Amino acid sequence: MKPIADQDEVIRQLDWNLLRTFMFVVQDGSITLAAKRLMRRQPSVSQALQRLEAQIGTVLIDRSPSHFRVTPAGQALYQECLETFGSLARAIQTAQGTEDTVTGTVRLALLSRVENAFFDDVLAEFHRQFPEVQFDIEVMSSKGVREAVLAKTASLGVCLVNDAQPNLETDILYRTYFGFYCGPSHPLFGKDSLSLDDLRDHTSVSFRTDHLWDALRPVALLRAQHKLDNMVIGYTSDLDEARRMITAGLGFGPLPVHIAEKHVATGKLWRLPPYENSLAIDIHLVHHRTARLSRAESALLNLFQTRLNATSLAERSNTPDLDN
Incomplete structure (x- = not known):
């Protein structure tokens, strides 16, 4: 660990992109998967992690070809990163939502291969109503989706849910x-x-x-x-x-x-x-119970909830033809 006297220097010189890369690696549990999601080469992600560990002065992830474990220091930094990036995202979205027209960016976190006509129809309807709203969609593991929503770096998530979490509101999508x-x-x-x-x-x-x-x-x-x-x-x-x-x-x-x-x-x-x-x-739509939503986020969440209440589970499900 760096001496206390060096911490101010570390903060001044720290590249925030290294922290973002570190978050992806922890969420995916793999440098290879994180590189794929970041659309970067695996060696560059590995080097970024090494640079971050060198700057901070401690091992964040204990890794080898057959082993991957986030250290206590890495877990603590990861939680702080989630809070920090979440607060920044909320501040930007609040600033974007002050105009009369509904604008801004809605960030969605999805598990891989969400192929569902109901979900697509809701997004299409939302775009017709609010054409100036932009989307930022990331694909990650279900665990990563839940953590992104809890950290408020994603507005809404689509994922598998294994058990209830206090700050996570879930609906069967x-x-x-x-x-x-x-x-x-x-x-x-x-x-x-x-x-x-x-x-x-x-x-x-x-x-x-x-x-x-x-x-x-x-x-x-x-x-x-x-x-x-x-x-x-x-x-x-x-x-x-x-x-x-x-x-x-x-x-x-x-x-x-x-x-x-x-x-x-x-x-x-x-x-x-x-x-x-x-x-x-069951594939769930998840959002933070107490997050302060922008106008665009609120509009999308309200549309989803309205359509969920008006459409039966059978109508919005992926029911194979051979299941009849």
Whole structure:
């Protein structure tokens, strides 16, 4: 840790972009994923983290090719960064919202591959009503979405929710259905009339939220009941990366049916049991309970809530055709 006398100098010389990069790395739990979201090369993100640690004088993330852990100092700095960047974002939005016309920027944090007609329709309707409002949309893990909303760096979020949090207001935006799939090189590819027991001795891939205590609990529960969780060979928070691993033959794994069936039609994936769409997962719209919203943010939140109240869950959900 830097001596107290040096702290003023550190603050004067500190590059705030290093702090922002550090926040992304912590939220994604990976330098590689953070680089992807920042649209930068992995070495530059790694170097930025090294520069920040050198300037502050302490290790923020204990990392190696097989290990990633945020240190207590890193966790403390991360929480302060969330508060600081959140306060700055709120100040800018307040300044932007003083004109008669509704303007400014609405920041949305979304989990990967939010493909939902209801959500798209609400955004389209909002743009027709308030064409001067700009959008800043970031894709991150569900944990990252929740933290961004709680830190007030995102106006609204769309994510999985595993349990209630005091300052987080949640509404079910839509319901989607998961199924198990494998790729062309998998031994079960092309086979019909399989049972869940047929999957038992095969490797699999999974999402980091695929745990009994987390947001993909129905998937984890099915795995546990049929002893399918003993040979997990790959984890990810990104839907496209999960599909990549499954298609590449690393193992079978869960995917949203409405997305995966498009790839089944082209011969890149194969549906495995359970064949009925019983693994229902709710995707939530989240916002901060006590955040002071700009006029643009309030207008969008009010529109979402009005449309949610007027549209049934079945109408706004991703219900596969084969679920009828």
